[in-house]
Amino acid sequence: MEGLREIGYALSGCTHDFLNFVVFEGEKVEVNNFYFIMHPYLPDTPVLVRVFRVQPYNPEMEMGRTGPLAGKKRRRADYGKKLEYVVGFAEILGYYDKNGKWRTMEVAPSPWDPIYEPSEESLRKFLLREKFVEDALIIEIGKVRGTKIPVYLDLNAIAKAHMFVAGMTRSGKSSFIINLVANSSKIQPKPRFLIFDRRGEYGALTKYGAKVLPYNLFTPSLTDPELIVSKLELKSREKDAVLSAIRSLIEEGKELTREAIYERVEMIIGNFLKTDTAQNKALDSIKWRLDTLGEFIDKSKEPLNIIEEIKKNWALILDFSVDTDIEAQHRTANYILSQICQYAMERKTEGDFALIIAIEESQYFCPEKGVEIAESPAQSEVRKTFIETISQAGGYNVGLIVMTQRPAYCSKSVISQCNSVACFRLKSGNDQAAIMNYTEYGSERLSEYLPGLADHEAMLWGMAIPTPFPIIAEIEVSEYPQKAVVFAKQAWEKM
Ligand SMILES: Nc1ncnc2c1ncn2[C@@H]1O[C@H](COP(=O)(O)OP(=O)(O)OP(=O)(O)O)[C@@H](O)[C@H]1O
Ligand SMILES: [Mg+2]
DSSP: OTTOEEEEEEOTTOOSSEEEEEEOTTOOOOTTOEEEEEOSSSTTOEEEEEEEEEEEEOGGGSTTSHHHHHHHTTOOOGGGGGGOEEEEEEEEEEEEOTTSOEEOOOSOOOTTOEEEEOOHHHHHHHHSOOOSOTTOOEEEEEEETTSSOEEEEEHHHHHHHOEEEEOOTTSSHHHHHHHHHHHHTTSSSOOOEEEEETTSOOGGGGGGTOEEEEGGGGOOOOOOHHHHHHHHTOOHHHHHHHHHHHHHHHHTTOOOOHHHHHHHHHHHGGGTOOSHHHHHHHHHHHHHHHHHHHHHHOTTSOOOOHHHHHHHOSEEEEEGGGOOOHHHHHHHHHHHHHHHHHHHHHTTTTTOOOEEEEETTGGGTSBOTTOOSSOOHHHHHHHHHHHHHHHHGGGGTEEEEEEESOGGGBOHHHHTTOOEEEEOOOOOHHHHHHHHHHSTTOOTTHHHHGGGOOTTEEEEESTTSSSSSOEEEEEOOSSOOOOOOOOHHHHHHHO
């Protein structure tokens, strides 16, 4: 093909999706590089391949040959140098036919077929192909690794069909979302975001007009008697007394304030404890416990309306790092997701509501069954709502960005609903398997790329990216997560 440099020849053993080739002396072939081969049957049709492994061979250095023997004697058997060669292993991604339709390869390359190095120009034609529909809302997030070719995401596709963002700690997930939201502030129409910020890291976004609110402003009142009592952490008799007090208040349709509960307990404590001393002791402890729980059961403090806040703020960040009350966090997440879902459904015909919800450490809200931190009623409720939301809300333009360090611990029903994926560095086989098995990448090569990704590099695939095959992007980062925590060194200095 004109203007393209040959860099190697195909070896035998190729298949329709696998190419191995010997590299010409002096050529620098690296993992993740793109190359072309010519379609064996279609004239002038380049087929895109990507290297996933490079392996040098020297027959003299094989076991049983003279090389290892010389090496043992601290000598080099350089006479074998001439016999050395490098083999590249590549996946055959596919090609655009003469009608511009993307196809995967149907035949295998033959031995001696040349491998070409693409010019950036010819590569651009493959990686920037106009696959996006007319009304896509695209945003640049970085460059194809090793090139100047931009990588775009379609926010429409995320709102419609969700995105899964995975990667080990410090690989770049939060930075990716922060910069995605920051860049979104510059486009028209301005998209809407809600972020479940588990660690209080998204403060940098206030510069762009985002609003940070503590999650507990949205916490609905506790209504389940068992839950209220479990939060009070009382001894058994005291617990029975409070439970019975709450149940009778509910039966009579009375409001569940801590004063009402306490008064009722005072009335019935005699049924549970005989002596005055025991009763007084129990009442003291119940009063103290109720005080600590005050705001959660006080009906007069209505939670903020999440829909109103979303309408007022184009990017709303819910800070979950303000406390460690797991039950309240689950209850609030559940409440918020249900409210949004219900509202989005109501606005369907008007078509005036769309939202992208990014959820940090999703495995905490929708863990795979059997790996929960604490199986509580609130936990199973939020998981249920999460799964319902992700399976229905896309139809109403509410898209989730499900983020996690540990895909293996995340509900499979949730992962499999995410059409697009951004996968940062991932080394554990279990986590890679969760992604390979539950998203539609359809290649066993994934595990060759994922462990080697640097910070802020992600493999992307699905509806939200323009290419019909996965690409590795270098995410452009100008804002970083700001953790409120101090380093141990500073803490020790203070101590
Ligand atoms: N304030 C900063 N300045 C410079 N580099 C930073 C800053 N904060 C983070 N980084 C870099 O960004 C990388 C990605 O961090 P980020 O917090 O986005 O990862 P993450 O995938 O969200 O991790 P985690 O799972 O722990 O939340 C880190 O490895 C670090 O090198
Ligand atoms: Mg993070």
